[in-house]
Amino acid sequence: MSKKDQDPKDEVGVEGFAKIARGLAGLFDVLGDFERLPRRGRHEKDGRVMEYSFSTRTLGEAAGKRAEHEEPSARAEPPRRAAKRSALELVEPATDVFDEQDEIVLLFELPGVEREAIRCLLDGDILLLEAKTDDRLYRKETLIEEKLAAGPPRLNLRNGVLEVRLSKEK
Numbered sequence: 001m002s003k004k005d006q007d008p009k010d011e012v013g014v015e016g017f018a019k020i021a022r023g024l025a026g027l028f029d030v031l032g033d034f035e036r037l038p039r040r041g042r043h044e045k046d047g048r049v050m051e052y053s054f055s056t057r058t059l060g061e062a063a064g065k066r067a068e069h070e071e072p073s074a075r076a077e078p079p080r081r082a083a084k085r086s087a088l089e090l091v092e093p094a095t096d097v098f099d100e101q102d103e104i105v106l107l108f109e110l111p112g113v114e115r116e117a118i119r120c121l122l123d124g125d126i127l128l129l130e131a132k133t134d135d136r137l138y139r140k141e142t143l144i145e146e147k148l149a150a151g152p153p154r155l156n157l158r159n160g161v162l163e164v165r166l167s168k169e170k
Contacts, residue, residue, distance in 0.1 A: 092140050104146055108164070109161060110160055147169040
């Protein structure tokens with residue numbers, strides 16, 4: 001069968017399978033590196049950062065028996081604490097973004113929020129908004145791709161809608 005007679009879909013399937021196989025080979029390489037690493041830590045390889053924590057357990061250990069070949073650790077680990085439950089519900093507010101000629105305008109829906117409970121920060125090209133009511137925490141990070149002029153964002157809260165204005169560089 002010549003290349004002309006082959007279905008183009010077959011060629012795409014072979015390329016897709018090759019990509020999957022390369023990805024699996026890379027995964028096995030990374031997993032092989034874990035054998036030489038401590039049980040907890042941070043591993044960097046090929047620009048990827050992985051934080052991990054793992055242990056090896058046998059079925060007997062899972063049932064409460066200790067493996068014979070394993071030495072008891074010299075240092076006992078501190079007991080783990082569970083995170084405190086919060087009564088606040090975390091909500092991402094509905095957002096509209098308008099790119100005007102001299103500025104970028106963002107509208108956030110924040111029902112029931114007072115002006116004093118709003119925190120809005122511009123860090124580089126990321127706008128962070130946090131607002132709190134008695135039972136909700138509104139939080140939203142927005143990437144701003146335009147070049148912005150120096151200065152803080154201008155805020156205006158009306159009827160549960162926060163208007164944030166960011167001036168563009170000229």
